Amino acid sequence: MSWIHFRSVNRIQSDQNMSKKGRRKMEVFELMEGHYLVGNQGIYKVQEFLGQGSFGKVAKCTKLGSPECYAIKIMKSSWAGEREFKMMKLIKDLDPDENHLIKMYEWFPFQNMTCIVYELLDVNLHDSLMNEVQLVHLCWIRVIAQHLLKALKALKSIGVAHCDIKLDNIMFAELDSVNVKLIDFGLAVETKKLSTETKIQVTPFRAPEVILGLPLDESVDMWALGMVLASNKANHVINLDAMMHEHRDMFEAHDDDDHRAFIDLLKNMLEVNPQNRITPIQALEHDFITMKHLAGKSKAMYAGTAEEAMGKTPPSEAQVNPSCFFVPVPSPGKCRG
Template sequence: FLTINDLKGNRKMEVFELMEGHYLVGNQGIYKVLKFLGEGSFGKVAKCTKLGSPECYAIKIVKGSWAGEKEFKMMKLIKDLHPDENHLIKMYEWFQFQNMTCIVYELLDKSLHDSLMNETQLVHLCFIRVIAQQLLKALKALKSIGVAHCDIKLDNIMFAELDSVNVKLIDFGLALKTKKLSTETEIQVPPFRAPEVILGLPLDESVDMWALGMVLACLYFGNYPFPSETEYETIRAMVQIFGLPEAESILKTESRRVKPSNTTSSP
């Protein structure tokens, strides 16, 4: 078992060596890891308690510093949007501890995936309507500061209060300023990926609106509306339902991608 002093002195400790019962020394206090809530390529999310306080927090523990600092900068923008009113996760602080970046968030309940998609009965339309209203408000707030979430999916929408159907949008690790979106950007997982992302077309905040539509369709039908094994299958299914886009709209899109030359011939 490592003490707090051991953790301060051991600069070679890796993120996956953290265990339940270990401590993280933050700027606003010392956090004790109670249990791990999830794990991904970025690192881990741990449920922690702050020493001297009864409150519990969710701390995202990111390997290295670049990804964690990028998410923190995005969360600083979002912090001014009144997270509770706009259904966005609340951040309390961030700090670097050894070779890890730690972001302290409010502890939420369950994700839409865990709480609803595992049920045998379909979600009632009245609940879907409430969830839609809350998430549309979240997207409107993000648009007001020129930010796209870029990773809206069932796992990234969590209940703050399950009984009152109060949801919040989480995980801004892939979020970007809308003006920085490009065809080179890798965003969205396949079931929620917008067609313009698949086709390499110009992107804006509407990619989030498409992903939200997929989320709501999943809740209503109890399954993904389009196959997602390959991008070809996804686009083929969309064409079968919506038809091919008009040639005129394709030409307009292509013309926006070709920048006119500003050079003039010298006399």
């Protein structure tokens, strides 16, 4: 195997980029498909780039000698990479599958970059919603809500706030399944270190106390999750009062009491006063999640559908019928891992 030779581009020649002490000129390296990254636990080959942002890029990679695929976050800033790795170390003892958190395998510096190796997930919630022509059915919203509430409960137990919950940072873990995980801990912080001057959350999901410069705690994540669950396509929040009528017209499987329970949960999650906002443990015991309100013969058919979605009974054909429910759209060419 031949070792990677990065292509040097745009050698910096401007005097403005030279220090007064005459520091040597720096080179900027361009990472391309087919290049190799040498980690601590193996050598990874870049197959394709899955996305990019101000931080750098995310690449789908294979590890030499293994059939597994990985998502490697490649950051231009060593400070940002080390900060995210520090947060991931804090949550490493939390079961990533049970608590619906992305799994990290290793961190390593390479050339002028910082790399964090994560499990490869499927598609994020934002992209899935953009591929849908209808609203998400409540049976699937309940599954997503339960999974993310478990994630918030786990983070709260170790005193960590995610601080960047949004549609893009929620991903489906497996092909053709409603099993979601919380990703991207680049802005996560220990709750005790949150201050009124902390710049967190994107505007559509920003909690009132962040906007107003009030004391902060992990309840900012509960507000953001409430906004996620209430969101429709392209981050536009739908009218809660109109939601019930829209779903009644759109879905054959519909129950007004279930919608009332959902709206009640949302109102508790979107409580303006963070001191009165529902906690993850309380939310997991809410009727919308436990489905206590669906007991009785008159609701047996709808309750059965809801239980199937929650994985409490074997799935039926109706559970995965796109004409009745929301089904995540998988990304092509996903590797196992």
